[in-house]
Amino acid sequence: MSASKSKPTHIYSSISVAIVMFLLGTFVLLLLHSHNLTNIIKEKMNIVAELEKNANSNEVIALMKKQSEIRNESIKYISKSEAITTMSNNLKMDFDDDSNPFSDVITFNIKSADYDPEALKKIKLALENNNNVQSVYYEDLTIQNIKSNLNKVAYAIFSIGLIFVFLAIIIIRNTINLSMYADRWEIKTMELIGAKWGFIKMPYIKTGVLVGFRAFIIAAISIMGLLILVNIYFPNIWEVVNFFYILISLGVIFVLAIVIPAITTNSAADKYLKNNMDSLYE
Numbered sequence: 001m002s003a004s005k006s007k008p009t010h011i012y013s014s015i016s017v018a019i020v021m022f023l024l025g026t027f028v029l030l031l032l033h034s035h036n037l038t039n040i041i042k043e044k045m046n047i048v049a050e051l052e053k054n055a056n057s058n059e060v061i062a063l064m065k066k067q068s069e070i071r072n073e074s075i076k077y078i079s080k081s082e083a084i085t086t087m088s089n090n091l092k093m094d095f096d097d098d099s100n101p102f103s104d105v106i107t108f109n110i111k112s113a114d115y116d117p118e119a120l121k122k123i124k125l126a127l128e129n130n131n132n133v134q135s136v137y138y139e140d141l142t143i144q145n146i147k148s149n150l151n152k153v154a155y156a157i158f159s160i161g162l163i164f165v166f167l168a169i170i171i172i173r174n175t176i177n178l179s180m181y182a183d184r185w186e187i188k189t190m191e192l193i194g195a196k197w198g199f200i201k202m203p204y205i206k207t208g209v210l211v212g213f214r215a216f217i218i219a220a221i222s223i224m225g226l227l228i229l230v231n232i233y234f235p236n237i238w239e240v241v242n243f244f245y246i247l248i249s250l251g252v253i254f255v256l257a258i259v260i261p262a263i264t265t266n267s268a269a270d271k272y273l274k275n276n277m278d279s280l281y282e
Helices: 003-044 057-065 080-091 117-128 141-182 184-192 197-233 235-239 243-273 277-281
Strands: 047-051 076-078 105-108 133-137
Touching: 003 141, 003 197, 003 243, 047 057, 047 117, 057 105, 057 117, 117 133, 141 184, 141 197, 141 243, 184 197, 197 235, 197 243
Parallel strands: none
Antiparallel strands: 047 105, 047 133, 076 105
């Protein structure tokens, strides 16, 4: 095979397949982490129980700890004086206790596995039935929106990835066709002396696999670079990132980076080898 003639096209193929693997790897990462991220957000969503005036907060906390869905370590009592102090510090303004609009509250979080509308309604009803609790507030819409947006982004990347898969297959096929055309006389000579198609195709398949391996290395470095970049701007991202999911994503793109070029190369080589002798002069 004329390596010098086909080297530029192999470089283009490697870059094209690398883009495909990067997009598919990013899709897999988002897809795997969407559930993980949603669970973390669920456990960080504060639910607020507003207390009545002169309420017994210890009694309410004891009631909360009896609810199996509530994360006990997340229960936090915030007095109205603490709330007004926080607001004063944030707004750089002074407020006196007589004009304090706040009530004493207790915030808490729900276990991610139990965070669903029915469980929230159950907890709300149980707490509001207590004379010390005025109201319970929570927002479920935020989580649904985050999950929906994550899925939209993931599937948008997947759609773009599929387009690039199609383009990569075309580029790889053209690369193999050009390589085999450049070697057409050697190939037909090997056929005439009895060489099997498998023997003739093997160097091209190895080249295709090498293209895929190079693409995997480029894609893997790009994905890790993306994660590092995201971590620089969003330092808390590692609370969400699961290293096992990263390994799964890299494993998926490694397999695809080898399989796609190998199958495409084999198919293109088969099609070329079926040409008759007359095509050598075209």
